[in-house]
Amino acid sequence: MAVNRFVLNGISYHGKGAIQEIPGLVAAKGFKKAFIASDPDLVKFGITKKVTDLLDQNGMAYEVYDHIKPNPTIENVTEGVEAYKKSGADYMIAIGGGSSMDTGKAIGIIINNPEFADVRSLEGVAPTKNRTVFTIAVPTTAGTAAEATINYVITDVEKKRKFVCVDINDIPDIAIVDPDMMSTMPRGLTAATGMDALTHAIEGYTTAAAWELADCLNLEAIKLIAANLRKAVENDPEGREAMALGQFVTGMAFSNVGLGIAHSMAHTLGAVYDTPHGVACAMMLPIIMEYNQEATGDKFKHIAEAMGVDTAGMDQAAYRKAAIDAVRQLSVDVGIPTKLEAMKEEDLEFLAQSAAADACAPGNPKVASVEDFKELFRKVM
Numbered sequence: 001m002a003v004n005r006f007v008l009n010g011i012s013y014h015g016k017g018a019i020q021e022i023p024g025l026v027a028a029k030g031f032k033k034a035f036i037a038s039d040p041d042l043v044k045f046g047i048t049k050k051v052t053d054l055l056d057q058n059g060m061a062y063e064v065y066d067h068i069k070p071n072p073t074i075e076n077v078t079e080g081v082e083a084y085k086k087s088g089a090d091y092m093i094a095i096g097g098g099s100s101m102d103t104g105k106a107i108g109i110i111i112n113n114p115e116f117a118d119v120r121s122l123e124g125v126a127p128t129k130n131r132t133v134f135t136i137a138v139p140t141t142a143g144t145a146a147e148a149t150i151n152y153v154i155t156d157v158e159k160k161r162k163f164v165c166v167d168i169n170d171i172p173d174i175a176i177v178d179p180d181m182m183s184t185m186p187r188g189l190t191a192a193t194g195m196d197a198l199t200h201a202i203e204g205y206t207t208a209a210a211w212e213l214a215d216c217l218n219l220e221a222i223k224l225i226a227a228n229l230r231k232a233v234e235n236d237p238e239g240r241e242a243m244a245l246g247q248f249v250t251g252m253a254f255s256n257v258g259l260g261i262a263h264s265m266a267h268t269l270g271a272v273y274d275t276p277h278g279v280a281c282a283m284m285l286p287i288i289m290e291y292n293q294e295a296t297g298d299k300f301k302h303i304a305e306a307m308g309v310d311t312a313g314m315d316q317a318a319y320r321k322a323a324i325d326a327v328r329q330l331s332v333d334v335g336i337p338t339k340l341e342a343m344k345e346e347d348l349e350f351l352a353q354s355a356a357a358d359a360c361a362p363g364n365p366k367v368a369s370v371e372d373f374k375e376l377f378r379k380v381m
Contacts, residue, residue, distance in 0.1 A: 004211050006256050007150050007168050009137075009175045014245060018178035019051055019138060022093070023058040025174060029134065034062035035089035037080065037104035039069070039096050047140055047184060048095050063087040068096070071155045071162065071270045071277070072103040074119045080107040081117065084133075091134040094147075094172065095181075097193065098277065101137055101146030102153055105170040108132030113169075119154060123163040124359055130169065137172035140181045142232065142243035143193025143278055145200060145251025147175040155271055160350075162267040164359035171255075177248050179241040187233055190243075191334035192278030194229040197247035198327065199262050199281040201225065202289065202303060204254030206296050207363040214253040221250035222306035226330065233334045261368050262288040264358030265376065268351050273342045282336040286328040287379045288364075293320045295366040300324075340380050348374045 013021050026034070034055065038048040043066050055062050065083045068076050084092075084107055094104035106119060112130040116122050137147035146152065150171045155162045185193070204210065205218040224246030231239025265288070266280035293300060300323040304311050307326035311319045332338075343351075352373035355361065361368065368376070 098144030148251030258363035
């Protein structure tokens with residue numbers, strides 16, 4: 001058996017009320033002031049306040065940085081680095097979905113590795129020497145699993161591309177996965193982030209680097225998501241709690257084995273059209289499953305079964321189709337669009353080149369050419 005690396009959080013807390021652990025954790029570490037990375041909507045609607053109220057009640061100092069947009073930019077990071085330096089903070093709390101988490105990761109890495117202050121040099125596997133600043137990650141969406149991963153994604157507005165950064169030094173020290181922090185997510189965001197989580201699990205299960213430890217986690221995540229996303233979209237508390245767990249379970253796995261071209265294409269759509277990441281993933285996932293199926297052995301049989309399909313008596317072609325159909329139906333049931341109106345034929349060359357260059361592309365079980373990418377993008381036009 002080959003040597004496989006697995007990087008995880010030092011500690012994670014799960015379940016309703018988990019954020020109550022934060023003051024005790026901070027006190028035990030002797031930290032003086034938190035730099036809180038969150039987004040404006042979470043601040044506006046009082047979600048960030050659920051954590052800052054706990055800090056206030058315990059006389060703990062903090063400063064909030066919320067100059068973070070969906071598909072966060074290099075500028076969001078560089079502004080955040082300067083804000084951190086001025087704040088006098090000695091640790092970070094990242095509160096939000098992938099955008100807040102990814103911005104926080106980049107800020108924390110640059111604070112302790114200032115030679116990467118240009119941000120662009122963090123693309124790929126950057127040779128950082130030092131751990132990020134001590135970070136407590138509190139997700140507010142059940143999908144990105146950024147609190148559990150060694151990855152983050154930043155948008156280069158000037159070059160119209162998103163770039164993936166992979167760094168074992170960026171994983172948060174502590175993850176606090178409290179479904180109460182996700183309870184006010186609107187229906188559309190719940191659906192999109194949930195389908196992002198399913199894309200993580202299926203791509204992680206079929207990626208070229210997949211192995212047994214990651215496989216068992218990703219299969220369990222597929223089961224949890226398939227059984228609970230529809231309920232979570234209807235704001236069922238049990239559904240939300242199960243989604244909070246499912247997205248974290250696949251986060252532990254895909255962070256260590258990589259993803260595939262559904263993600264490389266979704267990153268490109270986000271960079272060019274500002275398409276929400278989960279929506280882009282959901283649109284691409286069944287299309288990419290069709291494209292990849294011949295390179296997946298019997299794995300689609302296990303995916304179909306995890307999605308709730310009885311595969312008894314099915315041959316390979318039938319169970320592969322059943323897996324793809326089940327994923328497509330879940331996406332439709334939770335209201336994800338199947339077409340991207342903004343996409344134009346004249347954009348395809350740039351889109352295809354960008355997707356091919358994305359750091360997630362090499363993990364795909366089937367090598368895709370630029371022409372393949374063009375044809376795959378056309379399927380959502």
